[in-house]
Amino acid sequence: MAIARASKRRRISPPDSPSFVEPSSYDRKSTKASEWNLEQQYEQRPREQKKDVESTRLPIKTAEGRIERLASPESEEESVDSIFGSGDEGVSDTQETEIEDRPVETPIRQQITEAKEELARIGTLLSENPEEHVGCFRKLAEIGTSPNATIKKLSLATQLAVYKDIIPGYRIRPLGEIGSLEKVSKDVRKLRSFEQALVTNYQNYIKELSKCAKASGDGPFEHTASMATVAISCACNLLLAVPHFNFRSELIKTMVDKLSKRNRDGDFIKCLETLEKLFREDDDGNPSLDGVTQLSKLIKARDYRIDESVLNTFLHLRLLSEFSSRGSQTRIDKSDSTDARKAKTKEFRTKKYRKILKERKAVEKEFKEADAIVSHEERDRLQAETLKIVFVTYFRILKTRVPNLTGAVLEGLAKYAHLINQDFFGDLLETLKDLISSASTEEDPGQEAEEKALDDPEKPPSHQDSLRSSLLATTTAFTLLEGQDAARSASALHLDLSFFTTHLYKTMHTFALNPDIELSSKTLRLPDPHDSFSSHSQAQAVTMNNKVNLKTPSVLLLRALSSILLPRSVPPLRIASFVKQLYICSLQLPEKSAQAVSGLVHQVMKVHGRKVAALWNTEERKGDGVFDALRGDMEGSNPFASTVWEGELLRCHYAPAVREGVKGIERLVRDIR
Secondary structure, three states, X not given: OOOOOOOOOOOOOOOOOOOOOOHHHHHHHHHHHOOOOHHHHHHOOOOXXXXXXXXXXXOEEOOOOOEEOOOOHHHHHHHHHHHHOOXXXXXXXXXXXXXXXXXXXXXXXXXXXXXXXXXXXXXXXXXXXXXXXXXXXXXXXXXXXXXXXXXXXXXHXXXXXXXXXXXXXXXXXXXXXXHHHOOOOHHHHHHHHXXXXXXHHHXXXXXXXXXXXXXXXXXXXOOHHHHHHHHHHHHXXXXXXXXXXXOHHHHHHHXXXXXXXXXXXXXXXXXXXXXXXXXXXXXXXHHHHHHHHHHHHHHHHOOOOOOHHHHHHHHHOHHHHHOOOOEOOOXXXXXXXXXXXXXXXOOOOOHHHHHHHHHHHHHHHHHHHXXXXXXXXXXXXXXXXXXXXXXXXXXXXXXXXXXHHHHHHHHHHHHOHHHEOHHHHHHHHHHXXXXXXXXXXXXXXXXXXXXXXXXXXXXXXXXHHHHHHHHXXXXXXXXXXXXXXXXXXXXXXXXXXXXXXXXXXXXXXXXXXOOOOOOOOXXXXXXXXXXXXXXXXXXXXXXXXXXXXXXXXXXXXXXXXXXXXXXXXXXXXXXXHHHHHHHHHHOOOOHHHHHHHHHHHHHHHHHHHXXXXXXXXXXXXXXXXXXXXXXXXXXXXXXXXXXXXXXXXXXXXXXXHHHHHHXXXXXXXXXXX
């Protein structure tokens, strides 16, 4: 049997130890603590203000679907310390005052983000109701004064979008003293104030664009080149979007200043394409007149040292192709319809009726100005001024003999030949003859040309350029008469184009041996390894320095031959000489050019088949002697003493289209017989 353990006895009386507090001493301390004012002491303690510390932790989504932001651990510790306090409170107070005195620098990325948000907010307000938020225009401009280049670009782009959206479809006229003092309704006064504020801020924006476009590398911004690119892009988009609005001339001037540079970079091409599109899409004529005026002033101020593409912008003028009158560099011929209207007899009108008509015309004029409609008379006047400026520029360049612009001028004269006054044909043809004569001297590569090439090895040869210039001058001379009255031209002007015909006949063999007859300056090609100018940079220089970059020599040659051979009044000897030369040249031409020549001969045989049918008959000859293909005189070459035996070789041509073309010509000749 187990023995039970005895229970432990506890002492109830307190031990005799010095740590024991007697009841009498505890009572004394309690009575003393009752006399303390604890709340007053806590109230007088200096407190630390809680700082807003940005949380770096990502927000979380609770189970109820609410999104909550968690406080960072540092902020929690600081809050605990501020509640319970620390021992060195005075030291922390002095450190906080020193930190508060220092300026807080915001990171650049945060500045850009805040600027984006502010620009988006202001842009939304202006798009929703611009009349109620007129002051936002100035806020947008103030954001653009930031020293940060990115923020400035964003400001320029935002202002572009805002102005394109809210600019009205009419031109805002400035209010004079009478208009400002005029009594109007509240709505009209509000609209006028908005329009004046819009014009003022829009003008400041255009000035800022012009300033940024002209900025150099010494400016206050790091990326000055990119800033200029953004400014030019904004100006180009604004001009195409609102060409009718105020300060159009300032936008065009910004682009013209860029075109005055010799460096063809991306901004140069952007301005060039903008002006070309503006000329093509112009409806009333005012933008075209402004652009042509400023371009002509630029060309004259630069002493014609500009890029050829700047002058080629005149070829995109839409109004010149729709203009019906003719003119020169001094005057514009009026149409006969205006004289017929003046010759009409005036009907009788009473004084009261004339007064009523005058009031009606004034009202109609105000309506037209409000609708921004250009009348036919005003449009003709603008077209006439544009035509006069273009011809003045062309004739000045021809007189000064600028080498790199001659091709562009001749191309423009050939396109607008139907608009040139007939009284000016004589002087223009003499100028073209001089150009061909000077080009003919350049075509002979003699010892002097070789010495110049050795002295200046970086300069490419100008032989091909001279051929193109002479061919284009010949084409221009024949195109001048296409849109005119032939009988009136022959009787009144007594024009003789035999010089151009003879020159073209002499140079046909040279063109047939030209390896680049189907290539233009925009065609990609490899440099000739056997040529002294065969480096890649020199090949690019030859491509860029071509005077005419719109048509290939093959197209120009066929155009000139069509003008010479297709009229019905051409003598048989001239037709036979050209047909024989065309068959000789077809043996050397490429496939496409040979096919085009066979098509031209087919058209000639349809018109003049009976005159030259003897060339396909070996038994019937109209001339005696021998045919001389190298003789420069067409009448002395004796073409009827020979036959077109080259047709038998062309029947074996490698191109099927050329073979079929030659067979078609022979069938046409058999039908004529």
